[in-house]
Amino acid sequence: MRNLTLLTDLYQLTMLNGYFEKNIHEDVVVFDMFFRKNACNSGYTIVCGIEQFVEYINNIHFSEEDLKYLKSLNLFSDNFLTFLKDFKFTGDIYAVEEGTIMFPNEPILTVKAPLYQAQLIETALLTIVNFQSLIATKASRVCFAAQDDPVFEFGLRRAQGPDAGTYGARAAMIGGCNATANVLAGKLFDIPVVGTQAHSWIQKFDTELDAFKAYADIYPDKCLLLVDTYNVLNSGLPNAIKVFKDLREKGHKPMGIRLDSGDLQYLSKKCSKELNKEGFTDISITASNDLDEYAITALKAEGATINSWGVGTKLITSSDSPSLGGVYKLAASFNDNDEIEPKIKLSEDPEKINNPGYKKVVRIYNEYGKSEADLIMLHDESIDDSKPLTIFHPLYTWKSKTFEKYTIKELHKPLFINGVCKHKSKPVMQIREYVKNELDTLWDEYRRLSNPQTYKVDLSHELWSLKTTMIDSKKFL
Known part of the structure; x- marks a missing residue:
């Protein structure tokens, strides 16, 4: 202490x-x-x-x-x-x-x-x-905007220092978030931690499909894929679906996809349509990328099919206040x-x-x-x-x-x-x-x-x- x-x-x-x-x-x-x-x-x-x-x-x-x-x-x-x-x-x-x-x-x-x-x-x-x-108050507002969707605190790298990132994660959980990406906070406060892969994982492999397959091999029951490294609709989503089909054939249930850039409302609806067509009707579509309570409210009002939210910078810094x-x-x-x-x-x-x-x-x-x-x-x-x-x-x-x-x-x-x-x-x-x-x-x-x-x-x-x-x-x- x-x-x-x-x-x-x-x-x-x-x-x-x-x-x-x-x-x-x-x-x-x-x-x-x-x-x-x-x-x-x-x-x-x-x-x-x-x-x-x-x-x-x-x-x-x-x-x-x-x-x-x-x-x-x-x-x-x-x-x-x-x-x-x-x-x-x-x-x-x-x-x-x-x-x-x-x-x-x-x-x-x-x-x-x-x-x-x-x-x-x-x-x-x-x-x-x-x-x-x-x-805690900012997190409460974000969670209120998300309604019953899970909200994950992603702010550590943008926090104003280690203490702000760690105690901010604690406060965000108290305010209503479901998990944090901060591993130290998870250990110190016994709170759930989440995370999959970054764009660098995708870039390191020769192809996007190779990257997705490698991740699915390691985490077959926790496979959530980041689909916006190159092109969501022409590359990321089709490759993710190929991997998900392979997992399903092997008896595993894919977790979902994450969108971290672009028109989140448009992309989420397109992705949802394609995933439903392939029988992945209960899969998670997670969004991140400078979200806050106002952005989430707008996306929901526009009919976005996002059902979980990763909120970082604007939460951990309470950027507007x-x-x-x-x-x-x-x-x-x-x-x-x-x-x-x-x-x-x-x-x-x-x-x-x-x-x-x-x-x-x-x-x-x-x-x-x-x-x-x-x-x-x-x-x-x-x-x-x-x-x-x-x-x-x-x-x-x-x-x-x-x-x-x-x-x-x-x-x-x-x-x-x-x-x-x-x-x-x-x-x-x-x-x-x-x-x-x-x-x-x-x-x-x-x-x-x-x-x-x-x-x-x-x-x-x-x-x-x-x-x-x-x-x-x-x-x-």
Whole structure:
């Protein structure tokens, strides 16, 4: 397990040094991680990366080499560096379960800890959760476009480095993909891997037919052939059919063909017609080549006969929306009497005004199990679900809704209590199933790819009152 303690911005350490010098480093504070806009222009965001964040916290410490390097920067006092020798996280962290569907301004994760500990972990938390949540959400959209067709993650060679390729593959699987081409990810996370041959395999043999025969000899029961190296309809497909017939005569069932270039809609329909004519009616036609949710939607609308999809560059980089702007903001501090002092950041941009206080998130479900709204509440509030519940828009307060028949679920669970890990790891494929169930609770209007409906995220009356009072009094510390 890698020590990522120095995976941080320098200003985190200069602030820690300042807190230490001013003797406020042990003050207990509350930070929230949240995002202001959904990933990928989506109607929701899938939270991913919690497992890696837990690993980071469990392994956080300053090695002798770390401290030696920090000393070389000539920015930190010897007393501060000595203090860091015994660094250990001792606070509380609450977070939603990995794979949970979340929405803007909701705390994904809340940290209650001594100031120096809560401050240090910000950058690593954001880089881990922002990226994986982005890719999980992108994958979910791609799989939604593919409907019930298998989707394979093919992005490793185009990812921004090994970690992005590997953890991106994990996130893509959580988001709904069926397998990945990344063998290391397969090993690390126990997820299915797929792959056949590249164009170089075809080119290496004297003829395309020789290449296909050689592959079929080696993998007679897993024979999927890449048919676009030279000419799909005049060469690739006829040669593939010859090999498939030979396999069928020997008692084997061919898997299918892959198209990686050209007019995928036209070619898939032509290939399907010829394959059906030869009795290969249930064969797979896989497409790749710069696909994303929009390309897949268009191909399906045009009647393409593709029934599995290899999605690489535009998935692993989320090319049209390459970042999730998750942030980490101070929301409260505890005074000497262990009383909460809420904190707020004011801005001329209303979207950048954070919700103050120590909080939690409650999800409201209707009688049919569909999620209707979320309520951000102060941590010590409760809801009597035997009574009607009225919520209102935090800005347009005249917009309200009352629930009569409903159930609620508190979304945050403990990751760490007093520095002790409470998190239980789950296999990726189990998290993937949880995501599927989560998405099934959303109405279709929140899942559509373009112009999704905005999900209701409201504040409890107590939190709304606290926030408006602090804004009105311009009380920010």
